[in-house]
Amino acid sequence: MATLILTNTPTKAHNYANVAYCSFNDSPNFLVSGSYVLIGDATVNEIPRGHIGLNDVQRRNAKAFNGDSVSVSRFLPPPENFNLALLSVELELANKDGKDELVDAILFSKHIREYFLSHVMTTGQRVLLKYNEIGYIFTVNQVAVQGKEKTNRIERGMISADTHIIYEAPLSSGIQIFNQREPTNISKDKESGLVDLERCRLNGFINCGSRHDHTYRRIRLLTEKVKVSEGSPLVTCLLEGPRGSGKTAMAATIGIESDFPYVKIISDETMIELSEPAKCAQIVKIFEDAYKSPLSIIILDDVERLLEYVVTGPRFSDLIYRTFLVLLKRLPPKGKKLLVIGTTSGVKFLDSVGIRDAFALTYNVPTLKKEDAKKVLQRLNVFSSQDLDSAAEALNDMPLKKLYLAIEMAADGEKGEEKINILHFRDILRDMVQN
Numbered sequence: 424m425a426t427l428i429l430t431n432t433p434t435k436a437h438n439y440a441n442v443a444y445c446s447f448n449d450s451p452n453f454l455v456s457g458s459y460v461l462i463g464d465a466t467v468n469e470i471p472r473g474h475i476g477l478n479d480v481q482r483r484n485a486k487a488f489n490g491d492s493v494s495v496s497r498f499l500p501p502p503e504n505f506n507l508a509l510l511s512v513e514l515e516l517a518n519k520d521g522k523d524e525l526v527d528a529i530l531f532s533k534h535i536r537e538y539f540l541s542h543v544m545t546t547g548q549r550v551l552l553k554y555n556e557i558g559y560i561f562t563v564n565q566v567a568v569q570g571k572e573k574t575n576r577i578e579r580g581m582i583s584a585d586t587h588i589i590y591e592a593p594l595s596s597g598i599q600i601f602n603q604r605e606p607t608n609i610s611k612d613k614e615s616g617l618v619d620l621e622r623c624r625l626n627g628f629i630n631c632g633s634r635h636d637h638t639y640r641r642i643r644l645l646t647e648k649v650k651v652s653e654g655s656p657l658v659t660c661l662l663e664g665p666r667g668s669g670k671t672a673m674a675a676t677i678g679i680e681s682d683f684p685y686v687k688i689i690s691d692e693t694m695i696e697l698s699e700p701a702k703c704a705q706i707v708k709i710f711e712d713a714y715k716s717p718l719s720i721i722i723l724d725d726v727e728r729l730l731e732y733v734v735t736g737p738r739f740s741d742l743i744y745r746t747f748l749v750l751l752k753r754l755p756p757k758g759k760k761l762l763v764i765g766t767t768s769g770v771k772f773l774d775s776v777g778i779r780d781a782f783a784l785t786y787n788v789p790t791l792k793k794e795d796a797k798k799v800l801q802r803l804n805v806f807s808s809q810d811l812d813s814a815a816e817a818l819n820d821m822p823l824k825k826l827y828l829a830i831e832m833a834a835d836g837e838k839g840e841e842k843i844n845i846l847h848f849r850d851i852l853r854d855m856v857q858n
């Protein structure tokens with residue numbers, strides 16, 4: 424046990440970390456008041472010897488002020504498993520300026536696990552962190568160490584890549600949490616798959632009119648059929664439509680909303696910088712992992728891009744092509760069911776090489792008609808009611824991606840204004856069409 428004098432963190436930038444700071448000469452690996460872990464590489468020269476630097480939240484939690492002496496003892500993790508299976512926290516905003524925040528539990532947990540990997544969390548501890556440029560504080564309510572979920576005595580453990588985090592946010596906190604799942608309902612495989620899927624619908628998933636909705640319902644129905652049907656254990660379908668019409672977001676939403684234990688997206692992004700054979704190996708591995716789960720969904724996003732299709736030059740990868748042909752026909756083992764959803768904006772090409780036929784069904788995801796665009800604009804609430812029809816008219820036959828782009832560009836030029844000026848919006852659209 425040692426006594427150190429309390430001071431600030433070296434700079435404000437050091438506030439957003441779950442560490443305490445001390446002089447290089449003072450020993451690292453301390454635990455303050457049973458709560459804070461001091462990690463070795465956080466020691467900095469700006470803290471005088473014999474002092475310990477804590478942020479505001481830590482000081483308040485320790486009920487101590489700058490200049491106070493605090494007792495600090497060396498903390499040694501127990502030799503047995505110390506990783507947290509479960510961390511339950513209460514979330515609040517560090518600065519309450521009246522603005523509400525929507526927090527995606529899956530993405531937020533990923534951030535916490537990466538940022539605080541190997542940090543020790545103790546019941547009652549309050550941690551300040553920054554996420555998407557917003558300051559949050561979480562208070563640790565409950566912890567459970569792997570293999571010791573039933574023991575109430577353990578009140579601390581270390582965050583690992585497998586720690587499942589549960590959030591509570593009182594109504595008054597201004598935080599709304601979504602995508603929160605019970606730990607037992609979700610496998611690690613599904614959770615990592617869901618993170619990739621959530622990235623495909625960063626704008627959420629809103630109703631884009633009856634034609635989109637029709638396709639969406641058809642695919643939903645397919646997932647139900649796969650679940651209950653005694654027929655083929657493999658169902659394959661293709662979502663085709665113009666670039667940016669919303670195919671990926673639709674397939675991702677089907678995956679996220681399904682209760683299938685294994686859901687994975689295969690896209691160019693998930694296989695970046697891999698060689699052709701490595702890509703094939705990864706694709707085969709994903710299918711083989713799916714065969715182990717009773718119910719799986721695999722999304723093949725942008726099939727022509729996965730095939731490395733280019734309009735000029737060597738046209739596509741023969742190796743990936745043959746891999747797809749095999750996998751789209753191979754039946755999962757007995758008792759396992761798989762739904763494969765492909766997306767494409769190059770259906771003619773897929774037709775010409777016989778890949779389209781490998782999918783049992785094809786559905787269209789169209790551009791927006793003006794009544795669809797109006798629905799989306801109403802939801803986004805960026806035009807005054809008298810400009811709504813005119814804006815929707817200008818967007819007739821546009822893919823959703825262009826609608827979002829045009830709105831973003833128009834809103835950029837309207838800093839401080841609540842609604843977008845329709846004339847400015849039309850100018851932007853005209854430029855986009857001309858380019």
Ligand SMILES: Nc1ncnc2c1ncn2[C@@H]1O[C@H](COP(=O)(O)OP(=O)(O)OP(=O)(O)O)[C@@H](O)[C@H]1O
Binds near residue numbers: 668725
């Ligand atoms: N229903 C929806 N609600 C809200 N945003 C959506 C919806 N569908 C698509 N988007 C958004 O529109 C943009 C384009 O969607 P998406 O990438 O799914 O289109 P795509 O047809 O797969 O495009 P590409 O052909 O380029 O692969 C994305 O920013 C996406 O988040």
